[in-house]
Amino acid sequence: xxxxxxxxxxxxxxxxxxxxxxxxxxxxxxxxxxxxxxxxxxxxxxxxxxxxxxxxxxxxxxxxxxxxxxxxxxxxxxxxxxxxxxxxxxxxxxxxxxxxxxxxxxxxxxxxxxxxxxxxxxxxxxxxxxxxxxxxxxxxxxxxxxxxxxxxxxxxxxxxxxxxxxxxxxxxxxxxxxxxxxxxxxxxxxxxxxxxxxxxxxxxxxxxxxxxxxxxxxxxxxxxxxxxxxxxxxxxxxxxxxxxxxxxxxxxxxxxxxxxxxxxxxxxxxxxxxxxxxxxxxxxxxxxxxxxxxxxxxxxxxxxxxxxxxxxxxxxxxxxxxxxxxxxxxxxxxxxxxxxxxxxxxxxxxxxxxxxxxxxxxxxxxxxxxxxxxxxxxxxxxxxxxxxxxxxxxxxxxxxxxxxxxxxxxxxxxxxxxxxxxxxxxxxxxxxxxxxxxxxxxxxxxxxxxxxxxxxxxxxxxxxxxxxxxxxxxxxxxxxxxxxxxxxxxxxxxxxxxxxxxxxxxxxxxxxxxxxxxxxxxxxxxxxxxxxxxxxxxxxxxxxxxxxxxxxxxxxxxxxxxxxxxxxxxxxxxxxxxxxxxxxxxxxxxxxxxxxxxxxxxxxxxxxxxxxxxxxxxxxxxxxxxxxxxxxxxxxxxxxxxxxxxxxxxxxxxxxxxxxxxxxxxxxxxxxxxxxxxxxxxxxxxxxxxxxxxxxxxxxxxxxxxxxxxxxxxxxxxxxxxxxxxxxxxxxxxxxxxxxx
Numbered sequence: 001x002x003x004x005x006x007x008x009x010x011x012x013x014x015x016x017x018x019x020x021x022x023x024x025x026x027x028x029x030x031x032x033x034x035x036x037x038x039x040x041x042x043x044x045x046x047x048x049x050x051x052x053x054x055x056x057x058x059x060x061x062x063x064x065x066x067x068x069x070x071x072x073x074x075x076x077x078x079x080x081x082x083x084x085x086x087x088x089x090x091x092x093x094x095x096x097x098x099x100x101x102x103x104x105x106x107x108x109x110x111x112x113x114x115x116x117x118x119x120x121x122x123x124x125x126x127x128x129x130x131x132x133x134x135x136x137x138x139x140x141x142x143x144x145x146x147x148x149x150x151x152x153x154x155x156x157x158x159x160x161x162x163x164x165x166x167x168x169x170x171x172x173x174x175x176x177x178x179x180x181x182x183x184x185x186x187x188x189x190x191x192x193x194x195x196x197x198x199x200x201x202x203x204x205x206x207x208x209x210x211x212x213x214x215x216x217x218x219x220x221x222x223x224x225x226x227x228x229x230x231x232x233x234x235x236x237x238x239x240x241x242x243x244x245x246x247x248x249x250x251x252x253x254x255x256x257x258x259x260x261x262x263x264x265x266x267x268x269x270x271x272x273x274x275x276x277x278x279x280x281x282x283x284x285x286x287x288x289x290x291x292x293x294x295x296x297x298x299x300x301x302x303x304x305x306x307x308x309x310x311x312x313x314x315x316x317x318x319x320x321x322x323x324x325x326x327x328x329x330x331x332x333x334x335x336x337x338x339x340x341x342x343x344x345x346x347x348x349x350x351x352x353x354x355x356x357x358x359x360x361x362x363x364x365x366x367x368x369x370x371x372x373x374x375x376x377x378x379x380x381x382x383x384x385x386x387x388x389x390x391x392x393x394x395x396x397x398x399x400x401x402x403x404x405x406x407x408x409x410x411x412x413x414x415x416x417x418x419x420x421x422x423x424x425x426x427x428x429x430x431x432x433x434x435x436x437x438x439x440x441x442x443x444x445x446x447x448x449x450x451x452x453x454x455x456x457x458x459x460x461x462x463x464x465x466x467x468x469x470x471x472x473x474x475x476x477x478x479x480x481x482x483x484x485x486x487x488x489x490x491x492x493x494x495x496x497x498x499x500x501x502x503x504x505x506x507x508x509x510x511x512x513x514x515x516x517x518x519x520x521x522x523x524x525x526x527x528x529x530x531x532x533x534x535x536x537x538x539x540x541x542x543x544x545x546x547x548x549x550x551x552x553x554x555x556x557x558x559x560x561x562x563x564x565x566x567x568x569x570x571x572x573x574x575x576x577x578x579x580x581x582x583x584x585x586x587x588x589x590x591x592x593x594x595x596x597x598x599x600x601x602x603x604x605x606x607x608x609x610x611x612x613x614x615x616x617x618x619x620x621x622x623x624x625x626x627x628x629x630x631x632x633x634x635x636x637x638x639x640x641x642x643x644x645x646x647x648x649x650x651x652x653x654x655x656x657x658x659x660x661x662x663x664x665x666x667x668x669x670x671x672x673x674x675x676x677x678x679x680x681x682x683x684x685x686x687x688x689x690x691x692x693x694x695x696x697x698x699x700x701x702x703x704x705x706x707x708x709x710x711x712x713x714x715x716x717x718x719x720x721x722x723x724x725x726x727x728x729x730x731x732x733x734x735x736x737x738x739x740x741x
Contacts, residue, residue, distance in 0.1 A: 004370055005366065005367075005370075005412045006366065006369045006370065006372060006375075006377065006412075007377075007412050007413070007414065008321070008362065008365070008366040008369065008377055008378075008379060008412065008413055008414075009376065009377065009378045009379070009414050009415075009416045009421055010362065010378070010379045010380075010381065010407060010413060010414065010415050010416070011058055011332070011378055011379070011380045011381065011382070011415070011416055011417075011418050011421065012057050012058060012381050012415060013057075013058040013059075013060065013269075013292070013334070013380060013381065013382035013383075013418065014045060014057065014058070014059050014060070014382075014383070014384075014385025015059075015060040015212075015269060015382065015383065015384050015385055016037075016041070016042060016059065016060065016061050016062065016065055016385050016386055017060075017062040017064075017065055017212065017216055017384075018033050018034045018037065018062075018064070018065050018068065019064065019215075019216065019491050019493035019494075020064055020068075020215065020488045020491065020513070020517070021033070021034065021068075021079065021513065022513075023513065023516045023517070023520075024520065028077070028078050028079055028080055028083060029068070029071075029077070029078070029079035029080070030079065030080060030509060030513060031079060031080075031506070031509065032079040032080070032081040032082065034065065034068040034069065034072065034079075035072050035079060035081075035082060035187060035191070036150075036153040037386045037387075038069060038072065038187070038190065038191045038194060039153055039154050039155065039158070039187045039190050039191070040153050040154065040155050040386070040389065040390065040395060041155070041385065041386040041389060041395075042069070042194050042386070043155075043190055043193060043194050043197060044155045044157050044158075044395070044397070045057075045059075045385055045386075045400075046059070046197055046198060046201055046207065047157070047197065048397065048400055048401065048404070049201060049206050049207070051401065051404075052404050052405070052408050053408070054408050054414070054415070055206075055404045055407070055408055055415050056205075056206060056207065056208075056415045056416055056417050056420075057206070057207050057208075057415065058207065058208045058209075058210070058417060058418050059198070059207055059208070059209050059210075059385070060209070060210045060211065060212060060269040061198070061209055061210075061211060061257070062211065062212045062214075062216050062253075063211060063214045063215075063252070063253045063256040063257065064214060064215050064216065064488075064491070066195065066256070066260060069191055069194055069195065070195070072187075072188060072191045073188055073191035073192035073194075074192065076188060080099070081103065081104070081149075081150075082150075082184055082187075084096055084099070084100060084146060085146045085147075085150055085180050085183070085184055086177070086180060086181050086184055088177050089139040089140075089142050089143045089177070090139065092142065094134050097134040097137075097142065098134055100142060100145060100146060101126060101134065101136065101137070104145050104146060104149040105122075105123055105126060105145075105149070106149075107149065107152050107153065107390070108390045108391055109123070110391075111390055111391060111392065111393060111395075112152040112153070112390060113152065116148060116151075116152065116172070117172065118144060118148060118172050118173040119145075119148040119149075119152060122137070122141060122144065122145050122148070125137075140173075140174065143175050143176070143177070143180065144173050144174065144175050146175075146180055147168070147175035147179055147180050147183060148175075150180070150183045150184070150187070151165075151168060151169055151183060154169075154187075155395045155397070156394050156395060156397065157397065158186070158190065162186050162189075164182060164186065165183075165186050168182065168183060195260055195261075198261065199260075199261050199262065202261055202262075202263060205417070207417070208266075208267075208417040208418055208419055208420075209257065209261060209263075209265060210265045210266070210267035210268060210269050210418075211253045211254065211256075211257045211265050211268065211269070212253060212268065212269050212270065212271050213246065213249035213250045213252075213253055213268075213270075213271060214249045214250075214252045214253045214256065214487060215249060215487045215488050215490060215491040216271045216491045216492050216493065217245070217246065217249055217271060217487075217490040217491055217492060218271055218272060218274050218437075218443065218446050218447075218492050218495070219246050219250075219270050219271065219274060219275075219276075219278075219279045219282070220274050220275065220276040220278065220279055220435055220443065221240070221242075221274075221443060221446065221447055221456075222240060222242040222243065222245055222246035222490065223242075223243050223246045223276070223278040223279060223282065224243075224276065224278045225237070225238075225239060225240045225447075226238065226239060227276065227278075227435065228435070228443055228447065228448075229442065230447075230448045231448055232547070232737065232739060234448055234453070234737065235450065235453050235454075235457075235731070235734025235735055235736070235737075236447065236448065236453050236456060236457075237456060237457055237460045238628060238715075240456070240459075240460055240463075241460075241463075241464075241467075242463065242490065243278075245486070245487065245490060246282065247282055247285070247286070248487075249487055249490070250268065250282065250283070250286055250288075251286060253268075254268075254286065254288075265288075266288070266289040266290060266419045267288065267289060267290045267291060267292070267418060267419065268283055268288045268290075268291050269291070269292055269382075270291055270292075270293070271492050272437045272438060272439070272445075272446070272492055273292060273293045273294050273297075273334075273382075273437055273438040274293075274436070274437040274443060274446075275291065275293045275297060275331075275433060275435065275436070276433065276435035276436075277327070277433055277435070279291075280326050280327045280329050280331075280433060281327055283329050284327055284328050284329050288329060289329070289330060289419065289422070290329065290330035290331065290332065290418065290419070290422055291329060291330075291331050292331065292332050292333070292334060292380070292382055293331060293333055293334075293436075293438070294333060294334055294336050294436075294437070294438035294441075295320050295333050295334060295335060295336045296336060296436065296438070296440075296441040297333065297433070297434055297435075297436050297437075297441060298319065298320065298324075298333040299441075300434030300436065300441055301430060301432050301433050301434040302319060302430070302432075304319055306319075306320060308337065312337045312341075312361075313361065313364050313365075314335075314365060314368070316368065317365045317368055317369070317379075318368075318369065318372055318377075320333060320335060320379075321365070321369070321377040321378055321379055322374070322377065322378070322425075322427075322428050323378060323421070323422055323425050323427045323428070324427055324428050324429070324430040325427035325428070325429055325430060326429075326430040326433045327433075330422050330427050331430065331433075332378060332380050332418065332422075333380065334380040334381065334382040334383075334438075335379060335380060335381060336438065338358065338361065338381050338383075339381070339382070339383035339384075341354075341357075341358065342358070342381075342383060342388060343383065343384070343387075343388040344388075346358070346392075346399065347388065347391035347392050351392060351393060351394070351396075351398035351399040351402060352398065352399075352402050354399055355398075355399050355400075355402035355403040355406065356402070356406070358403050359403060359406040359407070362379060362407070362413065365379060366412065366413070374426075376421070376424060376425040376426075378416070378421055378425070380418075445495075445496055445502070446492055446495040446496060447495065449498075449499040449500055450499060450734065451498045451499030451500075451537060451538070452495045452498045452499045453734060454498075454537050454734070455494060455495055455498050455514065455537055456495070457648050457649065457734070458515075458518060458532075458533070458537070458648055459489050459490065459518070460648070461530075461648030461651060462486070462489070462518045462521055462522075462533075463486055464651070465521075465522070465527070466482060466483070466486055466521055466525070469525050469527065473525075476525065478524040478525060478526075479525075481524045482520070482521045482524040482525050485517045485518070485520040485521045485524065486521055488517050489514060489517050489518055493510070494510060494513075494514045497510045498510075498511070498537065507538065508536065508538065511536050511537055511538050512536070514537075515533050515534075515536070515537070518533055519533050532648070547570040547736075548568055548569055548570045548591065548592040548593065548738070549568040550568055551568075551592075551593060551594045551595065551741065552565040552566070552568040552569070552592050552593075552594060552599075553565065553594045553597075553599075554566050554569075554592070554599055554601075554698070555698075556599070556690050556692055556698040556699070556700050557692055557694065557698060558692035558693045558694035558695060558696055558697060558698045559694050559695055559696070560603070560694075560695035560696040566590060566592070566601060568592060569590035569591060569592040569599075569601070570590065570591050570592065570736075571588055571589065571590040571591075572588065572589050572590075572730055572731060573587065573588050585602075585604065585605060585619045585621060585720050586602040586603055586604050586605055586621075586697075586720075587603050587604075587605050588602075588603040589601070589602055589603075589718060589730060590603075591736070591738070592738075593703075593738050593740065595710075595740070595741060596702060596703060596704075597700045597701060597702055597703060598700075598701045598702075598703060598706075598708075598714065598716075598738065599698075599699070599700055599701075600623070600697075600698070600699040600701070601696055601697065601698050601699075602621070602696060602697040602699075603696050604693075604695075604696060604697065618661055618662070618663045618668075619661070619662045619663075620659060620660070620661045620662075620720075620721055621659075621660050621718060621719065621720050621721065622637075622639065622657060622658065622659050622660075622718065622719040622721055623656075623657070623658040623660075623701075623716060623717075623718055624637060624652075624654040624656070624657055624658075624716060624717055624718075624719065625654060625655060625656045625658075625706050625708075625714055625715065625716040626653070626654045626655040626656070626714075626715050626716075627655060627707050627708055627712050627713070627714065627715075628712070628713040628714070628715050628737065629711070629712045629713055630707070630709075630712060632655040632675070632707055633655060633674075633675040633676050633677055634653035634654060634655055634675050635653055635654065635655075635675035635676070635679045635680060635681050636651070636653050636679055637650060637652070637653075637654065637657075637719070638657070638681065639719055639721045649717065649729055649731075649734070649735070650729065652717075652735070653675070653679075654675065655674065655675050655706070655707055656672060656673065656674055656675070656706045656707070657672075657673040657675075657681060658670070658671070658672050658673070658686070658689070658701070659671045659673070660691060660697070660699070662693060662697070665693070666693065667691050667692075667693045667697070670686055670689055670691045670699075671683065671686055672684050672685065672686035672689060672705065672706075684705075685705070686705070688702045688705050689701050689702070689705065703740050708740050709740065710740055710741065711739075711740065711741075712739070712740055713737055713738070713739045713740075714737065714738045714739075714740065715735040715736070715737055716735065716736050716737075716738075717729060717730065717731065717734075717735050717736060718730040
């Protein structure tokens with residue numbers, strides 16, 4: 001039976017990435033995760049190979065992470081946590097103490113806090129207090145808390161490599177300033193060894209290194225946002241025009257890796273394993289030999305669903321264990337169950353039992369290859385290489401050593417460098433590559449959610465301003481620095497944490513860093529920073545409570561009667577502020593459609609109605625529309641801005657403008673204006689538009705009059721603008737959409 005066993009190759013592929021945590025290249029890092037993961041994961045994940053003669057591993061290193069490691073190691077830069085750690089406790093301010101209480105217990109309780117008697121005592125004292133009273137701890141306890149937090153993040157292997165560290169861990173409490181300075185110095189020494197150690201193992205042929213685009217952007221979104229499937233009511237920009245950015249970020253990453261390691265990567269791990277056809281075309285153009293994605297993408301691409309039994313074993317693993325070629329770039333697909341087991345399930349069991357379970361799964365997959373016509377098969381285990389190990393005992397070292405030993409001692413298994421394997425294997429042609437990521441086979445974790453979409457809208461507006469400036473000032477000395485800020489803002493992490501469903505627990509900090517980098521672009525170029533960038537995105541959304549449920553044809557009478565047809569409408573409630581109640585023209589807008597018409601209903605604010613009656617004030621509102629599907633003449637919004645806070649949406653262009661004026665509680669003007677070339681507008685016929693005002697304002701607009709044919713999608717927004725001066729946009733961050741059926 002053993003002689004019939006086909007040899008199975010295994011590619012362990014560990015991905016290491018952290019985003020930019022600085023506000024400027026010279027400033028402190030606002031979060032400590034690069035430094036802490038550097039002493040917990042990045043080096044020991046490679047050094048473990050000294051214990052194994054035949055194990056080969058693959059690592060994906062993102063350049064922005066490597067730059068941060070150089071900052072910490074060579075440039076001796078700080079984050080907020082490390083700077084406080086090397087500060088005399090007598091110099092700590094009340095704010096410093098509050099920060100320490102709130103942030104220096106940020107470690108896994110069971111594996112990092114509980115095993116240390118003093119750290120656990122301080123934690124229990126903090127938990128019982130509950131008020132974050134800065135007088136909770138004595139100066140010595142503050143010193144100990146900072147020391148113990150940093151010590152808890154060291155991988156256990158460093159106890160034997162650094163005798164001074166072993167003494168500091170054994171000390172347990174009563175740490176001095178000199179002790180804390182020594183802890184940070186040891187961390188820096190470890191960090192300085194990371195890049196040279198990877199380089200050494202590359203030269204030995206023990207590891208292969210690949211990379212991702214420099215600041216970890218989602219390539220399919222930058223390359224071709226138009227092709228990404230979006231919800232019908234999506235409020236995304238129709239085009240980002242960031243194709244060049246995607247290519248430049250990937251080229252920069254390849255160049256930087258060659259500079260640091262002396263060898264150009266053959267493979268690219270696309271950020272979040274997001275792929276589509278345009279990504280593959282770009283990789284080919286850049287000379288990249290291979291890339292990776294998830295089994296869900298393969299399943300969609302070959303129309304083969306990978307069925308698993310109740311334990312997660314594949315019924316037929318053949319297709320997943322093959323390598324493929326699409327548009328002259330090789331591509332492998334990872335098993336999607338094993339990373340979840342390693343990341344979330346195995347930490348709940350003994351390390352040895354977990355490793356043996358993984359080994360059994362590998363052997364079961366291998367046993368199902370007996371009927372395969374091919375000689376070579378590759379099981380790809382590709383996942384985050386840093387975030388799960390703190391949940392394991394001994395930082396995962398027992399688990400990794402056990403599984404590596406089981407594989408090394410099995411002559412029918414081998415671990416491989418991916419490029420080496422691909423050279424000996426014959427790739428299967430892939431006729432279609434389904435777009436998507438490792439999560440749910442789509443891009444929903446980074447786009448097509450109101451808050452994420454607003455972030456993309458901000459980014460697009462700032463990039464448009466940057467490009468316009470560069471066109472006029474191509475020799476400006478700070479263009480490269482500003483472009484770096486732009487590339488940072490294209491990174492995936494901002495969009496991952498914005499909106500639903502993810503919550504970092506520090507979303508406000510991510511939001512702040514994102515907007516500061518957008519501001520930096522203007523500062524580098526000597527431009528005034530738009531005021532809207534001062535507003536946290538987290539508080540900027542006023543999204544529709546719902547979109548229309550379907551077609552309906554309401555009665556246009558302005559009566560606010562109980563016409564049930566309006567129950568199918570989409571509605572937006574106008575939030576209080578930034579205008580006073582009496583200045584707010586309407587409290588709510590509802591909208592809907594049938595085969596021929598767009599319908600609008602404005603619920604007029606009673607305070608406004610009374611104030612307008614007393615002062616004979618004219619109220620004006622505007623509707624701006626355009627066709628998403630067809631090329632039309634587009635002109636800019638003509639409304640005067642009464643503040644310098646210019647929202648990105650105000651720079652959009654439209655094909656039609658409809659103005660409605662109400663004077664003395666009666667409609668006195670309904671006018672339709674059409675865009676013509678050169679950013680101009682001309683009055684057109686509005687005879688077919690019906691507008692009635694009694695209790696509410698009801699409006700019916702024929703789709704034909706605004707250039708929307710059957711099958712087309714209408715994009716529109718409202719502006720409240722008394723006397724032609726803008727008060728507010730509705731919505732203020734997105735365009736509404738309706739598809740004419």
